Amino acid sequence: MSRKRARSPSNAPSPATASSSHIYRSAPISDRQSIFVAHFSPTLSAAALQAHPDFRTATHRIAAWRKPTAQRSLLGPSARVLQSGHDDDGETFAGRRLARVLEAMGVQGAVCVARWYGGVMLGPVRFEHIEGCAREAVRAWRAATTTTTTTTTTTAAAAEADGGGAKKAKVGEEVDGRSKAELEKVLVERDGSIEVLRGLLAEKKRVVGAVEGAAAGEVKPMTPKTPTNYKAMPVQALVKLEKARDATIAFILKELDKIEDEIVKAMDDGDTLGEDSVLSTGNLTEEKRRDKEGSMIVADAPLDSLAVSKATPSADRLNDQHECS
Known part of the structure; x- marks a missing residue:
């Protein structure tokens, strides 16, 4: 199936849904025979996303990650030190743009955008497609998290209908986890x-x-x-x-x-x-x-006067020659 995705936009990976491996997908973007699809995961590594079977035939697998480290922060135990990185995979400057998307959206995890090159060079617009796919995959994760939070809130409200209003309010304050x-x-x-x-x-x-x-x-x-x-x-x-x-x-x-x-x-x-x-x-x-x-002082003298002075003998020199003769 992955070979067919590389050939036809109609067979590209399906729109944003969460898989059992906690992967959230974007809808494919097709432009002049090139196809772009993004996978985002808050738990998997960038290498795991690049090795996904759906991306086996992709021309490029651009990846970026933003993960917490074990390093302690000077701001306190609640502040986490994040490690960021990217992999262009042959698509120059694309990895850095993906890393900026993760930072701008304030998410932790890894994202991989696969591109199937169709033979036509797209120019700078390819970066817009890459960033757009990544944002959509992150939004898919947020939407799934919001749905889970809403379901939890509804269940808590039904279970605590006899006086659990405080617990309901507490659960309802969480959005996107x-x-x-x-x-x-x-x-x-x-x-x-x-x-x-x-x-x-x-x-x-x-x-x-x-x-x-x-x-x-x-x-x-x-x-x-x-x-x-x-x-x-x-x-x-x-x-x-x-x-x-x-x-x-x-x-x-x-x-x-x-x-x-x-x-x-x-x-x-x-x-x-x-x-x-x-x-x-x-x-x-x-x-x-x-x-x-x-x-000879030439710096401040006009060029015309210098030419005349060099070509014409001085009056004193003419008088000396006349007296000698």
Whole structure:
């Protein structure tokens, strides 16, 4: 069956569903005979996802992971140290983009996007397909987790109908397997990341202006943002805010990619101009040195006057010749 998936979009892996191995799949994306499908798992390794039978005939198996480690954090026992990594598998820069998706969505686990190359080069749009598949697979996991949480809440409400309202409220505060306190902490971290990324973007824009020779000016200091009181918000509002923060981070990351390309291009152009400037400056300096050694001050004299002075003998020299004759 996997061979057929490599040939026809209609036979590509099925839409997002959770398997017995805790794998969550995206719907296939087909573009000019290329097919993209993503698998996400909060428990399996990236290597296990790459070795999945569905991906056996894939041309590329791009993977990224974000897993907790045994290393202790200085922020306290509740703070986990995460280890991130990626594997391009021949699709240059694609692994790094997958890692950014996991970081922006704030999830822990591994994701693998398989691509079946159809013979037509897609250009930069292939990265959009890769990122889109990964996001859909993560959303499939979140949707399945939310459904499980809702079922647990309903069961608890029925079992504790004779006075278990407190337990119902406690279970109902969890969304996507996370408590309200965890969502509040995640949003605070997102706000910090957005502030840092915006500062980095402003700095890179200043560098582009300086390299291109434009009037860059000074970078305006960022106004400190008043912390948002997330404790006063309901859980559903926190979930919506998390999605909005993820979208903001994804947008800034794309802007950073664009500005980095502009910096590389501007530096390449600037290097050529710089060499010409150095050569011309060196020639002028050499001319001044030779003129100084010959006791002729050339630096401030017009070129026309210099030509006349060299071609026409001075009046004193003519008088000396006349007296001798």
